[in-house]
Amino acid sequence: MNHAQLTALGRALRVLGEHGDALNADTPDAKLHEVKADLKRALDLLEETVTTAVPTTRCAEHPNGPVDEGAVDLCLLCETRRRTARRTEVNDAFPQGRPSGADDAPERTMSRYGVRADRPQPQQRWLPEVWTGQAWQLCGTPRRDRVEAERYLAAERRTPRPGMAYRLVHEFTDYEVLRIWGTPVKVDIEPMGNL
Numbered sequence: 001m002n003h004a005q006l007t008a009l010g011r012a013l014r015v016l017g018e019h020g021d022a023l024n025a026d027t028p029d030a031k032l033h034e035v036k037a038d039l040k041r042a043l044d045l046l047e048e049t050v051t052t053a054v055p056t057t058r059c060a061e062h063p064n065g066p067v068d069e070g071a072v073d074l075c076l077l078c079e080t081r082r083r084t085a086r087r088t089e090v091n092d093a094f095p096q097g098r099p100s101g102a103d104d105a106p107e108r109t110m111s112r113y114g115v116r117a118d119r120p121q122p123q124q125r126w127l128p129e130v131w132t133g134q135a136w137q138l139c140g141t142p143r144r145d146r147v148e149a150e151r152y153l154a155a156e157r158r159t160p161r162p163g164m165a166y167r168l169v170h171e172f173t174d175y176e177v178l179r180i181w182g183t184p185v186k187v188d189i190e191p192m193g194n195l
Contacts, residue, residue, distance in 0.1 A: 005049045012042035124172045128153050130163035133187030139163070142171070146178075157181060 019035045055063035059075035071079035126149035130139035139156060143149035146168075153166050165182030 005045070009042070009045045009049055012038065012045050016042055124170075126178075127169040127171055128156070129167050129169055130156070131165035131167075131182070131184035133164065133185070134189065136167065136184070139166070146170075150179075153181065 015038050016035075019031075019038060022031075023035075053064055056067050057063060057065055057074040059065065059073045059078055062075050062077050066076040067074050068076035068079045073079075125142040125144060126146050127138060127142045128140040128149055129136040131137075140149075140152050143152065149168055153168060156162060156166060163182070165180060165184040167180040168178045170176045170178050
């Protein structure tokens, strides 16, 4: 729908709304014929504006897809996907651990947490954070190099409007605060101190 169509359709619908407000038991037939003409004009504009087919389903992904009356959103494609997922879950087809190869000895017990080789390696990053007056907030991209992160925070402190406090957090499986610049003070967000 382009802007001109949208404007014309909106105007026609507003005219119809005014007609609806003015209707009463004493409305003459001439006025009703005028309402009929305006209604026909609005329907013609709407017919020109709508270019797609009427949606057959309530699915946002497949509005004109095949219909399944038993599905919540009437979409056969999405319902087939949901049924497959339920069937896989019921038949216990989800793998519980790493499949053992032909040369591996079978494991005695399966761990619900997996084996060490399945877990990702820990990542080491340095997170620059700024004190917002309420909480610490990430103020830049996490860095892999500590020196680069400290240079970034030094540049942030030299900006025209620096934060109240900055800190560098070391992330390596767990978090450890390495250094804090400034003093984080809790600031009340209410202008009058919550009076």
